[in-house]
Amino acid sequence: MKLDFEHIPAGHCENGVISSLLKYHGLNLSEAMIFGIGSGYFFAYMPFVKLNGIPIASFRPVPGMIFTKAAKRLGIKMKKQTFRKQPKRAMAELDKVLEKKLPVGIQGGVYHLSYFPPAYRFHFNAHNMTVYGKEDNTYFISDPVMEYATTLTSEELKKVRFAKGPLSPNGKMYYPINIPEEIDLKSAIHKGIKQTADWMLNIPVPLFGVKGIRYLSKRLRKWPEKLGPKRAAAYLAQMVRMLEEIGTGGAGFRFIYAAFLQEVAEVMQDDRYNDLSKEMTKIGDKWRNFSSQAAQTCKGRSSDPDGYNTVANLMLEIADDEERFFIEIKKLIK
């Protein structure tokens, strides 16, 4: 049994899955729209949360949050289930829902994804994909970060759903059970933007929002001296990966947000959002520039502090830009 489900490649897995699940049920909202409404834009530097032993700089809120917020603001009811240490039940439940002709979103680890390019396969557990059918031992998979739809065997899918380590999915699966006839898109957009602006400007902890960017800029300058050339390069390399790798749509989601703002301009019939979209594109271009320069610095594993100072300065510039941007956008939603 294979559902008539359209595979749509997306920048980011979480938004991509929700967007295409909703589309299957007749609601057309782009990935960018879901991202904006779910307040997907963020910055956080978390020295106490480590990935591969390196503190995380994240350009998005914790996994699952975009999804929960977007659904709530759109009035969509989702059924969510996890199955701690019950892989058999998790697979049986998935089959049961598929038989009802409902495609199912699942969280999974990427390490066991046999269809991924080998270089993508790290122990990262907050990936999302849609299962849209099953024939014998094969599941049909629509993974938004893949160009084409793929498949996994039952055994593989079980491993993916029960990957271990931080953010382990515990077989998590979800699907919409109620989508309202009328959706108040404008109000959902306002809520999404307002929260992002508040997060970026007003969290009273210096690790989040524009304050976080400035704080990390200060720390980053000291990396070569404090960590030595090898560790420093690994730290900087991980930042570039958070910005660009697997599913940010480029520049740590800044371009997706710019795309969202263009759609907002149309929904609101307000050209000022188009101007803001242009500003956001410039911010995205600066983050791209950051990645490009940072990668060059990493490449030689040079301990030359100049490379680190250059990107740290760039971050200060970006922090100012993002601050100005969110002060401006806040004025529009009052």
Add this chain to the structure above:
Amino acid sequence: MEKDKVPQDEGITEGITREVQYAINKNGKYEKVLSKGWEPKNIVNELAWKDIQEDIDFADEKIKSGKASPIMHYMAKTMMNIALLADYIELPKWKVKRHLKPKGFKKLNQQQLENYAKVFEISVDELLNFKLKS
């Protein structure tokens, strides 16, 4: 970023897939453009794999000098640390730590060997008769 500037640097995607990149088309509108990859990403990804290889080499050195068991090699190869491996094996960390030593490794029973082999996606034979590449 403009559509015609979306980089197409083949690398980590290895021709298996292309990634969505948001870029502006001629009419100034955003659209999704497929990209084969971007050199800075290839550079940092390569760096990450280099670090993994160094971990494997480090493990092999220790095995060679009789200070570690083959489990350490496969742990590095599968990019795990003790905490993650213990999670997969469903044993406390201190037990896994013991198995990383040659003495603890020798005491593993058949079932435990099978568990490790399964997690590493190798055969028990490969685990027991692990040979260092010279």
